[in-house]
Amino acid sequence: MNFWNDPLKTAADWLMGVFTGWGMNEVAAQVLIAFLGVLLLITLLMVLDIFLVWIERKVVARFQDRLGPNRVGPFGLIQPFADIVKLLIKEDFTPGGADKVVYNIAPMLSMMSVLILWAIVPLAPVILSVDLNVGLLYLIAAGAIGTLSIIMAGWASNNKFALIGAFRQVAVMVSFEVPMLATLLIPTILSGSMGLNGIVQAQNTWFVFIAPLAALIFLIAAIAELGRAPFDLSEGESELVSGYNIEYAGMKFGMFYAGELLHAFTFGGFWAILFFGGYRFFGLEQVSPFLAVAVMVFKAMIGYWIIMWIKYTMMRIRIDHMLAFNWKFLTPVAFVLLMVVALANALLAGTPTWLYVSGMFLSNVLVAWAAMEVARTVSRREREKVEGPKAVAEAHH
Amino acid sequence: MNEWLYVLLFIVVGLIIPVGAIGVAWIISPKKPNPIKSETYECGIETVGDSWVQFKAQYYIFALVFLVFDVEAVFLFPWAVKLGQLGLYAVIEGIIFILILVAGLVYTWRKGMLEWA
Numbered sequence: 008m009n010f011w012n013d014p015l016k017t018a019a020d021w022l023m024g025v026f027t028g029w030g031m032n033e034v035a036a037q038v039l040i041a042f043l044g045v046l047l048l049i050t051l052l053m054v055l056d057i058f059l060v061w062i063e064r065k066v067v068a069r070f071q072d073r074l075g076p077n078r079v080g081p082f083g084l085i086q087p088f089a090d091i092v093k094l095l096i097k098e099d100f101t102p103g104g105a106d107k108v109v110y111n112i113a114p115m116l117s118m119m120s121v122l123i124l125w126a127i128v129p130l131a132p133v134i135l136s137v138d139l140n141v142g143l144l145y146l147i148a149a150g151a152i153g154t155l156s157i158i159m160a161g162w163a164s165n166n167k168f169a170l171i172g173a174f175r176q177v178a179v180m181v182s183f184e185v186p187m188l189a190t191l192l193i194p195t196i197l198s199g200s201m202g203l204n205g206i207v208q209a210q211n212t213w214f215v216f217i218a219p220l221a222a223l224i225f226l227i228a229a230i231a232e233l234g235r236a237p238f239d240l241s242e243g244e245s246e247l248v249s250g251y252n253i254e255y256a257g258m259k260f261g262m263f264y265a266g267e268l269l270h271a272f273t274f275g276g277f278w279a280i281l282f283f284g285g286y287r288f289f290g291l292e293q294v295s296p297f298l299a300v301a302v303m304v305f306k307a308m309i310g311y312w313i314i315m316w317i318k319y320t321m322m323r324i325r326i327d328h329m330l331a332f333n334w335k336f337l338t339p340v341a342f343v344l345l346m347v348v349a350l351a352n353a354l355l356a357g358t359p360t361w362l363y364v365s366g367m368f369l370s371n372v373l374v375a376w377a378a379m380e381v382a383r384t385v386s387r388r389e390r391e392k393v394e395g396p397k398a399v400a401e402a403h404h
Numbered sequence: 405m406n407e408w409l410y411v412l413l414f415i416v417v418g419l420i421i422p423v424g425a426i427g428v429a430w431i432i433s434p435k436k437p438n439p440i441k442s443e444t445y446e447c448g449i450e451t452v453g454d455s456w457v458q459f460k461a462q463y464y465i466f467a468l469v470f471l472v473f474d475v476e477a478v479f480l481f482p483w484a485v486k487l488g489q490l491g492l493y494a495v496i497e498g499i500i501f502i503l504i505l506v507a508g509l510v511y512t513w514r515k516g517m518l519e520w521a
Contacts, residue, residue: 099433103442115422122418137410181470195484258429327520353495
């Protein structure tokens with residue numbers, strides 16, 4: 008057992024020796040060590056968050072055929088630090104009409120709801136904070152705190168636009184949580200575990216090959232949960248100015264912004280954990296825990312990049328379309344998929360791996376195809392009701 | 405050490421960081437409030453009336469439908485965890501349970517509650 012094989016335990020043992028050497032109570036030392044570990048992880052996350060701002064700005068610039076920040080430091084890398092200084096020296100401001108307490112608590116809760124998600128993220132087989140046996144429920148519960156912070160911000164601002172933005176965001180969040188729940192059940196069925204480490208360990212074949220449709224639905228629901236385009240109605244700049252955070256400025260706005268970026272990165276990470284094998288990559292995680300962390304961060308980055316890609320290429324969807332899309336399409340499809348996966352999983356149990364994987368894959372494709380066919384038929388009928396049968400028939404030729 | 409103690413530590417540290425950041429900004433930033441500055445911004449035009457008003461009930465309906473499915477999760481997760489050991493019988497029972505839930509969704513749908521009115 009040395010540092011390179013199990014860095015957390017080695018460091019904890021060493022610190023334990025130091026602290027008890029100072030005459031500290033063993034339990035107190037343990038709590039202190041855990042506190043230092045959590046502080047280290049969250050500090051690293053905040054540093055990462057600073058660079059996410061840079062990445063986000065660079066990537067959106069490329070999507071829009073611009074250069075992005077490139078003046079402050081090499082490739083504009085120092086830009087986010089300059090932004091932080093600007094946010095810090097901006098006037099600390101609470102609007103006169105606002106509910107002062109709730110207004111000031113909301114940005115803190117927003118950041119916290121993201122940070123506590125990292126309590127359950129397995130970064131490597133031996134580097135994880137806590138492997139809760141109810142990990143997935145914890146993921147949903149922590150998400151609810153984010154919803155709470157948004158409704159608090161929107162309500163406390165005493166601003167109609169902020170309130171409308173908050174209402175929309177909460178409606179979207181609670182709606183898309185339903186298909187998300189259904190797709191979270193699918194990795195649970197496949198791995199027989201609700202703990203994220205158990206789910207990663209069970210992925211000898213990445214779950215994306217076993218349940219591709221579930222991975223897709225999870226991504227869509229996650230983007231809606233994040234409130235990013237095409238589901239960023241809460242911010243709809245052209246109609247609501249800035250949504251729930253209109254009245255915020257300075258560091259309080261910075262917390263919402265940084266929280267949103269880190270949230271997106273975190274969900275990229277959860278997508279990787281649930282469907283892309285987490286820290287596993289062809290046995291690389293066995294070599295060194297540091298390699299496993301690198302694999303995990305790399306996969307999370309790819310997930311984050313895909314979320315950004317969707318954000319900057321899609322148009323914003325109207326609120327009624329969005330809720331209809333969720334309740335009339337995504338939710339039924341997710342529940343049908345859940346039933347099909349449960350059934351196929353039971354029927355194919357005990358068969359060779361290649362048969363199991365291809366059977367599950369085909370069942371997913373079948374559900375996706377059937378869903379698209381039903382949607383096509385229904386929308387065609389709707390169109391015929393409005394335009395008359397002739398126009399539709401002509402449009403199809 | 406208890407697992408939930410770690411979660412508590414995460415909540416504590418997760419609050420310390422934003423509180424610290426906002427606190428530093430509060431200490432070093434200038435404070436020059438005046439009545440016009442502290443008015444509600446909205447879209448730049450003077451605000452008309454209070455914003456703490458009664459609002460569209462539609463959102464409430466969606467929240468109600470959501471509640472049904474959220475409560476169901478508590479029952480479905482244990483079922484999903486143990487599904488591997490339970491065999492086909494449990495699968496069929498779970499499917500019947502989900503179908504009853506979906507019946508609730510279909511009822512809401514047929515009642516026209518999912519339309520944005």
